[in-house]
Amino acid sequence: MSGLGARLIQSPELRQEMKINPRLYQAMELLHLPLLDLQQRLKQEMTENPFLEVVEGDTEQEVELDQDGVDDDGDEVDWESILLDGFDAGGRRAQYEARDFDFPTPSRAPDLRDHLENQTQLLTLSGREQRIAQEIIGNIDDDGLLRCPLETITEDLNGWLEDVRDLALEAAEDESPEELAAMLAPFDVGEVEAMLEIVQDMDPPGVGARDLRECLLIQLRESREENKLIGIMVDEHFDDLLSHRWANIARALGVAPRLVQDAADRLARLDPKPGLRYSPEPEHYIVPDLIVEKISGEYMVFANDTSMPQLRLARSYQEVARDKRLFKGENKTFIKDKLNSASWMIQAIEQRRQTMLKVMQYIVERQRGFFENGVQHLRPLTLREVADHIEMHESTVSRVTNEKFVQTPRGVFSLKYFFSSGLSTTSGTDISARGVKAKMEALISGEDVRKPLTDMALVKLLRADGVRIARRTVAKYRDQLGILPARMRKRL
Numbered sequence: 001m002s003g004l005g006a007r008l009i010q011s012p013e014l015r016q017e018m019k020i021n022p023r024l025y026q027a028m029e030l031l032h033l034p035l036l037d038l039q040q041r042l043k044q045e046m047t048e049n050p051f052l053e054v055v056e057g058d059t060e061q062e063v064e065l066d067q068d069g070v071d072d073d074g075d076e077v078d079w080e081s082i083l084l085d086g087f088d089a090g091g092r093r094a095q096y097e098a099r100d101f102d103f104p105t106p107s108r109a110p111d112l113r114d115h116l117e118n119q120t121q122l123l124t125l126s127g128r129e130q131r132i133a134q135e136i137i138g139n140i141d142d143d144g145l146l147r148c149p150l151e152t153i154t155e156d157l158n159g160w161l162e163d164v165r166d167l168a169l170e171a172a173e174d175e176s177p178e179e180l181a182a183m184l185a186p187f188d189v190g191e192v193e194a195m196l197e198i199v200q201d202m203d204p205p206g207v208g209a210r211d212l213r214e215c216l217l218i219q220l221r222e223s224r225e226e227n228k229l230i231g232i233m234v235d236e237h238f239d240d241l242l243s244h245r246w247a248n249i250a251r252a253l254g255v256a257p258r259l260v261q262d263a264a265d266r267l268a269r270l271d272p273k274p275g276l277r278y279s280p281e282p283e284h285y286i287v288p289d290l291i292v293e294k295i296s297g298e299y300m301v302f303a304n305d306t307s308m309p310q311l312r313l314a315r316s317y318q319e320v321a322r323d324k325r326l327f328k329g330e331n332k333t334f335i336k337d338k339l340n341s342a343s344w345m346i347q348a349i350e351q352r353r354q355t356m357l358k359v360m361q362y363i364v365e366r367q368r369g370f371f372e373n374g375v376q377h378l379r380p381l382t383l384r385e386v387a388d389h390i391e392m393h394e395s396t397v398s399r400v401t402n403e404k405f406v407q408t409p410r411g412v413f414s415l416k417y418f419f420s421s422g423l424s425t426t427s428g429t430d431i432s433a434r435g436v437k438a439k440m441e442a443l444i445s446g447e448d449v450r451k452p453l454t455d456m457a458l459v460k461l462l463r464a465d466g467v468r469i470a471r472r473t474v475a476k477y478r479d480q481l482g483i484l485p486a487r488m489r490k491r492l
Contacts (some may be wrong), residue, residue, distance in 0.1 A: 031352050032399040035287045035304070042309055042349075051342035055310040112144060112207070112278040113137055119202045132157065132187065132195040136208065140199075144207040144275025145215060150192045157187040206274040213238050219270045229255065230263040241267075244488045258492050288407035290360045290415075292371070299371055301360045303353050304407070311346050313339070358390045359400045363418050370418070371408065376439055378432040380422025423469055436467055437477050444483060449491035457486075 033041060046052045110118075116137045120130060135157055139148040161184065200208040205222040209215035216234050220226040226235070233241050233249055240248045241264065250257040271277075291302045363386070369377030383401070387394040401415035422430040443461055447453045453461070455474045462469050483489075 028399060030348050031355065031396065032402060034403040034405075035289045035308075036285060038352075039308060042311065042345075045345055046309070046311070049338050049342050049345075051314050051338045052311050052345065053314040055312050110278070112140065112142065112275045115278050116140070116199065116202055116207065123198070128191075129195060131160075132192055133199060135160075136192070136196055136199050140208060140275065142275055142279040143273040144204065144209070144278075145212075145273075146196070146208050146210050150189050150196065154187050154189050154192050157192070161186065204271070204274040204277060206271060212272055215272060215274065216267065216270055219274075229253070229259065230267055233260065233263055234267065244490075246492060261492050286405055286412065288412055289404045290356060290406040292360070292364060292406055292408040294371075294409055299364045299368070301357055301364060303357060305353065308349075311342075311349065313342055313346070355390075355392070355396065356400055356404070359386055359397060360406060360415070362386055362389050363415070367418050371410065374410070374438075376431075376435045376442075378418070378420065378435040378438075380430045380432045381419050382421075383419065423467055423473075431467060433477070436462065436469065437481055439465065439467070440474065440477055441481060441483075444489075447489075449489065452486040452489040454486040 030038065030041070046054070117134070120133045120137070125133065135153050136146065139153060140146050196208060200218055202208070205219045206215040209218055213234060217226060217231065220231045220234065225231050232253065237249045237252060240252075244264075246257045246260045246264070249260045253260070288304050291304050293300050293302065363381070364371065366381055366385075367379060369379065383394045383397045387397045390397070401419070404415045405412055406415060417434075420432040420434045422432050423436055439462060440458060443458060444453060455471050455478065458474045458478075459469060459471050462474070478485075
């Protein structure tokens with residue numbers, strides 16, 4: 001029986017394969033970047049590549065050189081040191097530096113934990129109580145609620161106590177045995193719960209609650225309404241309250257259903273997430289990449305590139321690159337690579353601009369009804385449809401529209417806003433899903449609150465308007481819009 005052995009063999013093979021040039025990867029990245037990120041990328045590129053400079057227009061002042069490399073002041077310019085030593089040419093440097101396009105960065109605002117810890121400093125607390133308060137505050141989430149069990153907090157405190165016991169003994173040599181024993185005694189749940197009550201009395205009202213029900217009760221206690229009808233509803237009939245079962249609560253409490261609903265309306269004014277007012281989201285600057293304006297009855301598309309640095313090849317360095325006597329070997333390779341990179345960057349930026357204009361021009365042509373009459377006249381549009389029209393790949397259109405914004409006469413929109421699936425109508429035309437949602441919102445906003453529109457009623461109204469739609473689709477769109485079912489919208 002012969003054994004099997006592994007062998008290495010060589011054989012010629014002819015095949016075709018596609019490899020993406022690194023420059024193509026960079027071009028795809030530039031296409032994907034929104035305007036602010038692109039500005040930062042260009043700033044970095046100008047710092048690294050001396051062959052790139054900003055077009056300053058009429059304000060630009062250039063140094064005129066004669067054939068001997070001497071400027072008008074008679075000072076020789078050491079081009080080699082400028083090129084190879086990082087643009088350091090003494091007093092000449094500022095002339096070739098790129099402009100700074102930094103945007104102001106907002107300073108960090110105090111968050112919820114800062115706000116609570118500041119309040120603990122105003123209280124008369126022992127060191128042990130301060131440590132418990134810090135542990136509780138550290139476990140409060142951005143909503144202002146304490147999701148962590150008190151038992152877990154107690155375990156963490158005792159773990160910390162074990163870690164610092166030796167240091168505490170050294171620092172407390174002058175303490176009496178009784179004081180030392182009290183200081184190093186294990187924490188218990190009762191201590192933690194007592195401190196939690198103190199934290200729950202802090203601002204904002206409702207902070208430190210362990211669930212929504214407790215959060216509302218704390219706020220009612222703050223407003224001295226916990227023993228009134230609204231407080232009893234939250235304390236004893238919370239499940240019925242969440243389900244809007246006003247009649248059940250009214251029977252149980254022996255009051256009119258209208259009083260229950262009025263109390264629920266007041267309850268809706270309370271804050272279910274009190275911590276969010278001290279946990280602001282970071283500010284996001286939205287700078288439109290494109291602008292659509294109506295001029296003489298036609299919608300025109302413009303690139304919003306006024307804040308973009310206009311790049312060109314640095315004239316001074318082009319002269320250096322042409323003088324082959326000065327540079328050989330590694331210097332020549334450096335010049336060639338940087339010059340090619342600068343040329344490619346300028347072309348890539350222009351290609352990005354032209355591609356974005358093509359995409360937006362087709363969107364305007366396709367969605368003219370939206371620009372004239374509003375969201376209900378949005379038509380279905382897909383990335384493939386745009387890609388076929390501008391004769392580019394679908395992935396390219398996806399990159400163009402990702403995180404890009406356009407300023408229009410109707411406001412600022414993400415380019416993705418104009419893309420959605422469609423539904424057919426009895427007239428033979430299609431309507432976008434976003435347009436159908438807008439119709440639903442309009443119908444529900446005008447409904448009789450005593451007899452709110454059910455999903456089936458919405459289906460009949462939409463079909464009467466020519467939209468072919470199923471009830472399950474209406475329910476899905478209603479959920480996406482955050483609109484409650486009809487029985488929960490009903491008013492007495």
